[in-house]
């Protein structure tokens with residue numbers, strides 16, 4: 001477990017950075033003024049200054065969320081979590097809900113920060129929405145989940161209201177490191193079902209929310225990749241990982257890493273479990289040692305332990321990505337990182353979600369989609385479909401998957417200049433957000 005002092009040091013460093021970076025950044029940008037002016041045209045971002053109760057205080061209380069697991073260990077290394085081994089440079093026990101913190105830390109080194117909100121093209125709200133939501137999900141504020149966000153809105157209205165009013169919030173964005181469902185409880189629902197109503201409050205209709213999963217018809221939110229455990233600090237470590245993945249021997253056709261599938265009613269996870277269990281081993285007509293491998297991730301045992309699933313994923317050609325409690329799963333990104341071609345069973349699992357990171361028009365080039373209805377109700381066998389894909393095509397698909405790796409990785413903060421030349425998940429999120437906001441400001445009637 002992370003020692004308490006380690007955590008406080010982590011929070012304190014962040015606090016110091018928050019109060020320092022902008023002025024340093026401004027000095028830097030003065031020295032390279034002309035260079036930045038081109039690079040930063042239409043890309044200036046202002047970080048809204050929020051009282052600590054909206055971010056850092058929520059972290060200092062990490063051990064007090066007694067209704068969930070101790071969150072403190074995951075705060076280490078500015079939200080990357082603790083290293084998997086003390087000699088590891090790139091691998092951490094990262095919890096995806098820490099994206100709010102990881103993103104904030106990366107914003108502090110964004111090259112086009114401005115201290116003048118009037119010249120900014122976008123306004124970032126460093127509010128840890130998912131953290132703050134815990135008290136409504138499980139804690140004392142369960143019965144007032146419609147209040148989530150109200151205090152933030154009041155702050156934005158009362159403190160320098162001109163920042164909000166300049167574009168009625170259309171230029172504001174924030175990260176909510178959970179599926180949007182968790183924040184979409186309709187107002188005035190009785191009885192209370194699940195989640196908070198943050199995204200249902202008219203106050204925030206104009207704000208762009210970056211979530212780990214968007215709803216079927218999103219217009220406020222856009223989905224961004226779940227953070228994996230891999231956060232390389234330099235280009236050499238990224239490249240050597242990709243080389244290792246490319247050379248990896250793939251002795252199984254397909255892999256499912258996850259839990260569940262034991263319900264009696266027909267569903268895709270159940271179909272996968274039965275098909276995998278029944279697949280005969282040592283079938284050599286295709287040269288595989290196994291047709292279907294599984295990693296049992298029941299009870300969350302895989303969540304902070306990438307070793308459990310990364311090795312099997314690197315030993316498999318295809319990784320099955322059925323919907324879980326919600327359509328998306330983090331393991332989609334673990335699979336890409338392992339060079340394992342993802343197999344989806346519905347478009348909401350990725351195609352309609354991560355368009356900034358996984359290009360929609362190339363989707364069939366790096367993934368396989370098998371409609372779940374065909375499997376569950378029409379007896380289509382997943383392994384048959386995968387076996388019939390020619391080896392040469394599998395190789396081409398894998399090359400496409402390898403090209404995606406830099407796009408879905410959140411590199412380590414303070415990384416080498418070489419690595420910064422490659423756009424990572426954060427950089428692509430910023431590009432997408434700036435485009436989306438530009439579009440909203442030009443065509444407000446289209447989005448309202």
Ligand SMILES: *[C@@H]1O[C@H](CO)[C@@H](O)[C@H](O)[C@H]1NC(C)=O
Nearest residue numbers: 053054057058060061064135
């Ligand atoms: C942090 O914990 C203290 C003590 O339990 C509590 O009074 C305070 O409201 C908490 N702060 C936040 C932001 O949750």
Ligand SMILES: *[C@@H]1O[C@H](CO)[C@@H](O)[C@H](O)[C@H]1NC(C)=O
Nearest residue numbers: 001082083084085086087088
């Ligand atoms: C590595 O970490 C372990 C605990 O996880 C610790 O006991 C050990 O001293 C560390 N080794 C080094 C060389 O830092």
Ligand SMILES: *[C@@H]1O[C@H](CO)[C@@H](O)[C@H](O)[C@H]1NC(C)=O
Nearest residue numbers: 138139140141142143144192
């Ligand atoms: C929420 O309201 C229900 C019904 O009134 C009550 O039973 C429950 O204790 C309340 N929960 C909290 C955390 O106050």
Ligand SMILES: *[C@@H]1O[C@H](CO)[C@@H](O)[C@H](O)[C@H]1NC(C)=O
Nearest residue numbers: 168169202203204206444448
């Ligand atoms: C959202 O934008 C519309 C105009 O596009 C504006 O009328 C409305 O007041 C804005 N909402 C808030 C809460 O500022």
Ligand SMILES: *[C@@H]1O[C@H](CO)[C@@H](O)[C@H](O)[C@H]1NC(C)=O
Nearest residue numbers: 273274275276277278279280
């Ligand atoms: C597949 O496994 C299930 C139970 O897991 C069993 O009921 C069924 O008979 C098996 N089917 C075949 C074809 O082996």
